[in-house]
Amino acid sequence: MAQLMDKAKNFVSEKLSDVAKPEAHVSDVDFKRVSKDHIEYLAKVSVNNPYSASIPICEIKYSFKSASREVASGRIPDPGSLKGKGTTMLDVPVKVPYNVLMSLAKDIGADWDIDYTLDIGLVIDLPAIGNFTIPLSHTGEVKLPSISNMFSHQ
Template sequence: MSSLLGKAKDYVSEKIADMKKPEAEVLDVDLKDVSRSCIIYDAKVSVTNPYSTSVPICDITYCLKSNSREIASGTVPDPGSLKGKDITMLDVALKVPHNVLMSLAKDIGADWDIDYELEIILIVDLPIFGNIRIPINSKGEIKLPTMSDLWTK
């Protein structure tokens, strides 16, 4: 009996490993808004859904780092769903407090940008299989707003 259960477990594990999963990538990170408390950057995330039906997104969590130090993190609750057999564009708002930017003065002063590493985890709810975590990583540079950016908002 235990041999039969072992074979069934192996079969299911193999099928899950071969199962197509949604794929995602960060396309761009740009300035979205400047407020008194923070600067908000917008991460454009492209997600491809291989299934013919829409798939609900449970959560999107993010962690923005610079020089291996976390400068922003958060969760986007109830971000909607992925369209069936299509590409869905998601906007993830990254809120960076002003006081954190001041602590990065050495990196910022050289070229007026932040070298960043962005880690996003997209949690989708697949029928039968349950919640699946899709990790997305991106590295690049975020330009800081200039004085003209602050006055034109």
């Protein structure tokens, strides 16, 4: 009986691996604005939906890491849907508290930038499969805002 169950699991796994799934990538991360207690960066995520029907997005989870530690995390519940047979651009605001940025001063150094890794989990509801998470990871560096940025983006 156990062998039959294993064969059934393998069969289902193989069939699901052949099913087309939405694909996503982070296209940009850039400075957005400064508030009284944090700096906000904006990640642009491009998601291609191969299905003709729109797909609901259950939530977007993110984790922003620098110097091998998490400096910001959050979730965006129910951010909308992916349009059918096309590409949807999603905005993921990442809010980094000032006190964390000051503790990263060693990494910032003379070039005034932060090396980061942004991990995003895009949780969608696929028909017949259920909730499915598209994992994304993006590394890069972002500049800290200058004094003029701080006053022009408030």
